[in-house]
Amino acid sequence: MLILGIWDGHDSGISILKDNKILFSINEERLSRRKLEIAFPEKSIEYALNYLGLKKEDIEIISFSTSEFAKTLWRALPFLKENYYLLRRRKKNYSSLDSFKRGFKYKATELQLDPLSKSISKSLINKKLKKLGFNNFKLFIHDHHLCHAASAAFTSGFEKALVITIDGIGDTLSGTINTLENSKLERIKTISGKDSFGIFFEHVTNLMNMRELEDEGKVMALANYALKIEDEENPLLDFFEIDGMEVKVKYGSLKTSGELKKIFWKFPSEQFAYMAQRTLEIKITELIRNAVKETGLNKICLAGGTCSNIKVNMLIKNLPEVEDVYVFPHMGDGGLAMGSAMVTNYELNGISKYDFKDVYFGPRFSNDYIKIVLDRNKPKDIKYKYVNEIEKEVAKIIFEGNIVLWFQGRMEYGPRALGNRSILAPPHSEEIKNELNLVQKKRVWYQPFCPTMLLDDAKEILEDLKGTPNKFMTMGYMVKKDKQKLVKGVINIDGSCRPQIITDYTSRYARLLSEYKKLTGTGIILNTSFNLHGEPLVCSPEDALSTFSRTKAKYLVLENYLLIKT
Numbered sequence: 001m002l003i004l005g006i007w008d009g010h011d012s013g014i015s016i017l018k019d020n021k022i023l024f025s026i027n028e029e030r031l032s033r034r035k036l037e038i039a040f041p042e043k044s045i046e047y048a049l050n051y052l053g054l055k056k057e058d059i060e061i062i063s064f065s066t067s068e069f070a071k072t073l074w075r076a077l078p079f080l081k082e083n084y085y086l087l088r089r090r091k092k093n094y095s096s097l098d099s100f101k102r103g104f105k106y107k108a109t110e111l112q113l114d115p116l117s118k119s120i121s122k123s124l125i126n127k128k129l130k131k132l133g134f135n136n137f138k139l140f141i142h143d144h145h146l147c148h149a150a151s152a153a154f155t156s157g158f159e160k161a162l163v164i165t166i167d168g169i170g171d172t173l174s175g176t177i178n179t180l181e182n183s184k185l186e187r188i189k190t191i192s193g194k195d196s197f198g199i200f201f202e203h204v205t206n207l208m209n210m211r212e213l214e215d216e217g218k219v220m221a222l223a224n225y226a227l228k229i230e231d232e233e234n235p236l237l238d239f240f241e242i243d244g245m246e247v248k249v250k251y252g253s254l255k256t257s258g259e260l261k262k263i264f265w266k267f268p269s270e271q272f273a274y275m276a277q278r279t280l281e282i283k284i285t286e287l288i289r290n291a292v293k294e295t296g297l298n299k300i301c302l303a304g305g306t307c308s309n310i311k312v313n314m315l316i317k318n319l320p321e322v323e324d325v326y327v328f329p330h331m332g333d334g335g336l337a338m339g340s341a342m343v344t345n346y347e348l349n350g351i352s353k354y355d356f357k358d359v360y361f362g363p364r365f366s367n368d369y370i371k372i373v374l375d376r377n378k379p380k381d382i383k384y385k386y387v388n389e390i391e392k393e394v395a396k397i398i399f400e401g402n403i404v405l406w407f408q409g410r411m412e413y414g415p416r417a418l419g420n421r422s423i424l425a426p427p428h429s430e431e432i433k434n435e436l437n438l439v440q441k442k443r444v445w446y447q448p449f450c451p452t453m454l455l456d457d458a459k460e461i462l463e464d465l466k467g468t469p470n471k472f473m474t475m476g477y478m479v480k481k482d483k484q485k486l487v488k489g490v491i492n493i494d495g496s497c498r499p500q501i502i503t504d505y506t507s508r509y510a511r512l513l514s515e516y517k518k519l520t521g522t523g524i525i526l527n528t529s530f531n532l533h534g535e536p537l538v539c540s541p542e543d544a545l546s547t548f549s550r551t552k553a554k555y556l557v558l559e560n561y562l563l564i565k566t
Helices: 042-052 069-076 078-088 098-110 115-131 144-155 197-207 216-223 235-239 253-264 269-295 310-317 333-349 367-377 390-399 430-440 455-461 481-490 508-520 541-549
Strands: 002-007 013-018 021-027 061-065 138-142 161-170 173-181 184-192 240-243 246-249 299-303 324-327 382-386 404-407 421-425 450-454 500-502 524-529 555-558 561-565
Touching (some): 013 333, 021 042, 061 144, 061 333, 069 098, 069 115, 098 253, 115 138, 138 144, 144 161, 144 173, 144 299, 144 324, 161 197, 216 269, 240 269, 253 269, 269 310, 310 324, 367 555, 367 561, 390 404, 390 508, 390 561, 404 541, 421 430, 430 481, 430 524, 450 481, 450 508, 481 524, 500 508, 508 524
Parallel strands (some): 299 324, 404 555
Antiparallel strands (some): 002 013, 161 173, 173 184, 240 246, 421 524, 555 561
């Protein structure tokens, strides 16, 4: 049985499952080249079927999620969704109506679910799929947070766990607390959309003239540079009250924005960011401690957009009562297609565990295809050569202080570059870090880069390596003080980092780190996403060449081909 999961909202995309295998998964942004695309994922569907050699009649089951009033309205009137996308991403001029549009969006998402909204959503999706050529299929729709929870629970490898979802809002909820036992996922508590950690942080992001649903990581990064404020003097801590597993916010979603604005007026930006970040850290860890105490479950699975906050995740990992933490790698709404397919697969076939050793679920391009692309599209100022053991040569290039654009294997699923669509550089140089930020990636100076490290080196350099080593860059760790000089280019000012920890040394990327270790003594390298700021991760060799031509980087690797600007 083939199951197609679809998500048609923020960061739309698809996943195709068969039994307990994920055959293919991609988000529409990688093909449309519009970051965090919101259009129905037509390109993703066609691409996936072609890649797998499938026809539309091969798909028996199709699944999607979320049927709240706002989502149903956007499905019925797609121009409203497009208009809000352009507004949110600052792709249109400011209008005095913009505040009203944002306010309407927040209120619309809080409206209660009803059978009519669900029925209309199902009808609209069914009509869309038939227009695309699907005919003999059964269509399933699932709750937003159930899909988040399933994605985390069923890929964690845990037998028993607390499964917690935290995001802005979806199907009128901003979070859930669930238990996973005996392959059964059971919801035990909900957090109302009106009591949302995610919307609180969205408002903070927007007030700081950043893009909500996209730049929350910048707020977290800027918070590191603040003159710290004692918790008892932080006015934002009063916005939330935690009582057991209950979350209550002091103000409604719109009034929260107004009250935050009053406080922001009195503080520098970095201090406001610090207070908001600290609020999440204190309140979410308090909620999780209470949930662990009440359920007796000490392994934690996390999903939902707010769970992309690696500093909060680090604090959860380091709680004495927590044994292990797993964060679903595509924790935001972009992971809902996979979560929806997994819920359907569980309900129909009882499957609740997946082979999830990596997240390379996108397309792969052969050396033969790349050669054709190079012969057709290579600029005159670039030469190239085929290299058999390319990881050895690239390790030497990086060792000599160079930046390398690295394109290998199947594309990563989710927001993180994990060694297949990456920009690589030495980890110890602040000068190279600044060049990457300001010249190559063209983004703000205070955003940190991340390291990839071999597990043996992680054991030597990290002081809080607890639980399962994090393979997906979803968790913060602290670097030992006497090791920080080795990795100055990939740590925050507070000594923390967000590493990808390699536990399987057989991949080409792992061999590259091993070769680099022979030259330097440490298997650690700077790894950031292969894109320019504001653009999606590159997908194809054509995307890689286009990005290469618009940076000052000298080296590009496409599988076994090494390209050098002359």
